[in-house]
Amino acid sequence: METITTTPVVITPEALLEHWQGHRRLTRRTIEAFPADKLFTYSVGGMRPFSALAGEMISMAGPSMYGFVTGRWDPVDERGHLLTEAPKPDTQAGLLEQWDETTDIINTLWPRIRPDRFQENDKLFNMWESAIYSGIFYLIDNEIHHRGQGYVYLRSLGIEPPPFWERD
Amino acid sequence: METITTTPVVITPEALLEHWQGHRRLTRRTIEAFPADKLFTYSVGGMRPFSALAGEMISMAGPSMYGFVTGRWDPVDERGHLLTEAPKPDTQAGLLEQWDETTDIINTLWPRIRPDRFQENDKLFNMWESAIYSGIFYLIDNEIHHRGQGYVYLRSLGIEPPPFWERD
Numbered sequence: 001m002e003t004i005t006t007t008p009v010v011i012t013p014e015a016l017l018e019h020w021q022g023h024r025r026l027t028r029r030t031i032e033a034f035p036a037d038k039l040f041t042y043s044v045g046g047m048r049p050f051s052a053l054a055g056e057m058i059s060m061a062g063p064s065m066y067g068f069v070t071g072r073w074d075p076v077d078e079r080g081h082l083l084t085e086a087p088k089p090d091t092q093a094g095l096l097e098q099w100d101e102t103t104d105i106i107n108t109l110w111p112r113i114r115p116d117r118f119q120e121n122d123k124l125f126n127m128w129e130s131a132i133y134s135g136i137f138y139l140i141d142n143e144i145h146h147r148g149q150g151y152v153y154l155r156s157l158g159i160e161p162p163p164f165w166e167r168d
Numbered sequence: 169m170e171t172i173t174t175t176p177v178v179i180t181p182e183a184l185l186e187h188w189q190g191h192r193r194l195t196r197r198t199i200e201a202f203p204a205d206k207l208f209t210y211s212v213g214g215m216r217p218f219s220a221l222a223g224e225m226i227s228m229a230g231p232s233m234y235g236f237v238t239g240r241w242d243p244v245d246e247r248g249h250l251l252t253e254a255p256k257p258d259t260q261a262g263l264l265e266q267w268d269e270t271t272d273i274i275n276t277l278w279p280r281i282r283p284d285r286f287q288e289n290d291k292l293f294n295m296w297e298s299a300i301y302s303g304i305f306y307l308i309d310n311e312i313h314h315r316g317q318g319y320v321y322l323r324s325l326g327i328e329p330p331p332f333w334e335r336d
Contacts, residue, residue, distance in 0.1 A: 009175045046323060157213075
């Protein structure tokens with residue numbers, strides 16, 4: 001009898017998309033939890049306001065998804081910043097609109113990531129050698145990291161952040 | 169010709185362990201970055217000090233690993249807190265020692281997670297219905313979330329946190 005060795009499935013592509021979008025729904029609620037002015041002005045310890053942290057997530061997600069699918073990467077400068085970034089909204093509604101556009105971009109492009117692509121290496125943004133799965137995890141982890149910082153901003157404003165474990 | 173449908177490999181069990189331990193190395197450096205007293209006393213916005221956040225990570229990781237492997241879960245109270253928690257160290261060296269013990273527990277138990285276990289559902293701590301992979305991600309995500317909060321504590325103390333992207 002033939003023996004077939006299979007690699008265990010830790011998480012399927014579909015489940016990883018859902019995992020990420022669950023996090024993104026929570027981040028969206030975090031954006032909404034800020035008073036409109038504080039979103040763009042308030043921070044702790046000289047850090048960036050939450051609008052800038054959320055803006056970073058947006059600016060990374062779309063171009064990364066494009067690169068994961070196509071292997072083509074938008075140009076960045078020597079500090080890793082995109083040369084052709086989307087305009088930065090200056091209202092809460094504008095930021096949420098851009099957030100939702102990115103949600104659609106991710107959902108549209110995700111099924112176009114070739115199944116064997118997750119384990120491939122690429123040079124992300126022509127700068128960082130990485131497996132594709134690792135690049136995806138970096139996006140999610142960076143979002144969790146900065147959202148956690150937004151929770152501290154909210155707490156120090158006396159505002160209860162959305163529950164961490166709710167992802168619906 | 170026979171057609172075999174395979175599930176794409178997003179991440180292997182070995183790579184997920186390395187991903188988590190990379191995050192744990194960064195969290196360890198974050199514990200070390202705090203002045204010894206501030207680790208146990210300082211916070212922002214009425215939140216818990218970083219010693220308590222790191223202690224939560226420690227208290228979740230070991231018992232969860234044991235449950236992932238065996239399907240047996242340590243008892244928790246109605247708030248989800250372990251009834252038989254490890255003693256809480258009150259020094260930075262003691263906390264780091266407990267951190268390193270947990271590193272060994274994770275490395276020892278990880279290869280004993282059955283390959284088909286990641287996709288299984290279980291009732292974690294006899295309380296939360298979840299796939300095992302989802303429980304593992306929750307541990308990692310919760311660690312990133314709280315470590316990001318520790319970064320704000322450090323910044324507000326005028327201390328530069330360790331670089332987020334370094335995981336060695």
